[in-house]
Each structure stands twice: as C-alpha cells, then as structure tokens.
Amino acid sequence: MATVATPAPDKTVEQEAVRRPRKPPWWKGKILPTYVALVLIYLVVPIFVMILYSFNVSHARLPQVSFKWQGFTLQWYKEWNGIPGLVPAFKLTLILASLAAITSAIIGTLLALALVRHRFRGKGATEQVMFLNIAAPEIVVGAALLSFFVILSTNVAILHSALHPGFFDLFLAHVAFCIAFVAITVRARLAGFDRSLEEAAGDLGANAWVTFQKVTLPIIWPGVLAGALMAFALSIDDFVISNFVAGNVETFPLWVYGAVRVGIPPQVFVLGTVIFVVGFGIALANLFTGQRKKKQQKA
C-alpha cells in the first residue's frame, strides 16, 4: 500500500528557500490525513462494488449477477420489478421498518422522559435491562425469541395463530431491539433540557399536556426523529433476529440471503443502491442543513 502517493517537490523547494532553522520534512502532517482518507475509501469500496455491479450485463438465462464484469447496462433498473418475490419482500421490509420505527420512537421517548425526569423504583433495573438488550449478541436474542414464540404458540391455544412465526412476530421483535437505542438517543437530547421553560409554560397557565405538546416535544423533537431514524435503519438492516423469527415471511435481507446460494439477481443490487442513495442523501441533507447531528452520533 502506497501511503503517500505524490511527493510535493515545489513545496520542498519553497520551504528550503525560507530557510527555517528546523525544516519539517515534507511529509509531516500528511501521513495521518492520507491514512484517514484511505480508510474512508476502504469503507466505501463494497458500496462502490454494489453500485457498479447493478449496471453489469448478464447473459445468464436467469438474471444473475456474474462475478465477471461483462459490460454496462441499465437493463436492471428498467426491470427492477422483474424478480418474483423480491419487491414484495422489499415492501414488507419498508412497512415493517416504518411501523417498528414509529412504535419504538413513541415508547422509547416515554421511557427516556421517565429516566431523565424522575427517580423511581426500578429505574436502575430498567437501565440494566436496556444495557443488556444492547449488549446481548443478536443471535442470542433471536434464538431466545424463537424459543419464546415456539413455546407460546404450541402451548397456548389462543396465541397459536397470532404468534406463529410471521409478520407480527417480526414487528414485536424489531420494536424490542429498537426501544433501548431510541431511549438512549432521546435521553441524550433531554439531558441539556432547560426545565424552567416548562415551568414558565405552567406559570402562563398551560396544563401538563399543553406544556408537553407546545414546549417539551418541539425541543426534544430532533432527538425523537434521530431515534426513529436509527430504529428505521436498524430494522431495515436486521438480518440475524429476523432470520430466527420470520417463519415463512421474507424480508429484504432474508430474501437476499436465501438467494445467495442460487445466484443474486442484479435487481438486488439495484434496490440496495436505491436504499443507499436515499438514506445517504437524507443524511447528507440533514448534515448540511445544520441539524444538531453531533448529539445523534454520540448517542
């Protein structure tokens, strides 16, 4: 790996002309930025590959991305809906992620309010559970949920149809692993909250609900939104837990995983590219409109 590609001869000459007592070597202060750039490029490489291969020509009878580069085509973007099962799986993932994000944003925000605003019995225990929820390996959580659903649906007759692995189970599971993340994100936002604003609203005659609606919520809204987006991202990307609880239902990652053995149709990369462009576009727009992104990243 070439760490520093181009030496800058002009600069060296310039610096020599100035004749400082101790001339720093030309590479000084350049190694680290170059390294950072290389690592960031490395992080983008597979995404680049995905986008590239979504334009790859395929001559196979069944549309399938070949490992070899065979030429540029827009065919797969035109035929994005050409693979049976893929688009429904994609839609299901979007619906699931939206529902999970909204639900966990509401529940997680309430939890964050309780944690920041109040001291109560069981607060420590709740925090421990949240932490455990985040720290436990996904595979363990998925396996535990599957055991749970299997036991309940076989032993409790009423729950049989409801909890038989499927969409509803996916929803329950996804919200369960999103709540803690939302709560932590919102809590970070609430930490710097000036409570005298709420007191002022109270003094001006607003009741608790109006105060919450008109004062509290607008202030913590960026945190709630960040939490919801995070939950959406976690849910849309989840593979391990979904793989356990999905049953016969297929989400987009599960569909792709199932297709690995048979061969990946190029449409997978098309949809992947679409998710990337939309998601990254929103993030960039968010960054440039000067949203308080920092807090979200830290959380």
Added chain:
Amino acid sequence: MEQPVRSDHGVAVVRKPRGRAGKKLAPYLLSLPATFWLVVLFLIPLVMMLFFALETGDVLHGYSLTWNWGEFGQQLSLHSTEFIRSIWYAGAATIICLVVSFPVSYWIAFHGGDRKNFFLLMLLVPFFVSFVIRSLAWQFLLSDQGILLGTLKNLHLIPQNFHILATSTAVIAGIAYNYLPFTALPLYVALERIDYRLIEAAGDLYCSKREAFMRVVLPLCIPGIFAAFLLTFVPAVGDYLNQQILGGVSNTMIGTIIQTDFLVNQDYPAASALSAILLLGVLVGIFLYGRLLGSRTIEEYV
C-alpha cells in the same frame, strides 16, 4: 386530570393541577410500555431459552423439562472447536478494527475541525447498505474471477490458483469491515472528550509529543478502547453471515451451529444451551468491564 388532589391543608394544591399521586405515578406510566415490551419480549424469552436448554425430547414428541444440566457440558465439548474459532476470528477482527480505526478516530477528534460531522458520517457509510449486501459485495470483490483477483490474475501479478474466499482471512476481513464503525465511534467519543489543553500542558511540562500521547491521551481513552472492544467483539463473536458468505465449511463459527440447530435440525435444547453459553461468556466479559471501569461508562458509548 384537572381534579385537584384533596389535601388536609387544601391551600397550595389548587394551583397545581397534578397532585402528588400523579407525580408519583408519572414515571411508572411513562416507562410502562417500554418496560413491558422489554420484559415480555426480551427478558422472559431469555429465561425461557435457559429452561429450553434443560429440556429433553425432540420436535416430533415434544419436549419436557428434565433439568438436563448435562446439555451444557455436552454441547460445549461437542462444539469447542467452533467456540474457540469464533473467539479467535472475532478477537482478531476486533484487534484489526482497533488498530485501523484508532488513528482515524484520533484524527477526526483532534484535526477534524468544522467537518467533524461529515467525517463521522463517512465512517457510518457502510450502514446505509444492507448488512447482507455488504458481505455479498466483498464476496464479489474477493471472488476468484472478480474485479480484484481476476484483474490481478490477468496481469499475472498473483498465481492463478490464488484465492481468498473460503479462508479464515476472508472471514476475519469481512467481520473487521462490517464492525469497524462500532469500534471507531466509541474511540472517537472518548478521544473527543479529551481536553486538548491537557496535551498542551504536558508539552509545557517538557513532555515530548510521543510521551504526551502515551501518558495523557492513551490513559484517558482506555474506557473508550474497552467500550469499542466490547461493541465490536460481542456482535462479531455471534456473527455467522460473514462466515457463511465469505468462508467455507472449514470456517464454521458458533453462530452457524446455533442457527442450524435451531432452524434446520430443530434441536432446540442443544441450540438453547449453546446460545446460553454464548450469552454467559459475553455477560462475564461485560461484568469484568463494569468492575474495572464502572458500568456507567459503557452506556455512554453505545
């Protein structure tokens, strides 16, 4: 809930619409949905899984609780290779992540300037692509005839029979790639918190730059390093996707065994025992962390 709470003095109460009882109940009401959800869909399943591990039977005849503690030892010895391999892969990947991302986090924290958030977003870029697709892209990249190796082979820079896929290198590289942001972010948080004046002070006290780094910066970000280690190692040790996509049969990790036992063999007791062991190992690690550095810190890094 405008109704004022009755009080013996009955004076100040009227002004406050919410009485004491409401105040006391508020935190419980607020946290109820979340606690309920977490207890029912996280804690209880975990406990149930533990019980499942103690059951015997099979999927056709049903299971019964026989307190079969032997299952744990049996599974542990049966799959010790996979356990050790998982720890080795995850450990190697975590160390690679730490070494690779430390300078990056350091640079962003101290030299990122106004564009810090942009660089952080760039660190998070992989998360905008589905996990499965990310691994898949590496499969394409590293495949024997793919754009990287195929080109190198055409140029005769590497021998024709050279391959990376289905080796432990590929698996470790895949894991390291996928979890790098989990390492870089906590490191960044820890480094960003360091007051730059401390480093200047060290310089004023005739510390060389190197010494200042070793004696000021590094000790101050030890909690961050531990948090990064845990946040990377824990998911990595249970990962099975990278192994299945980038590795081969000789690279089986414990996650694959759990998945197969659960979803294919439907040997629930065995799979439950294995995941219980995995969870226990992780908890011991976290407990040790808490003992050494306090349990608050890690939450802050999540």
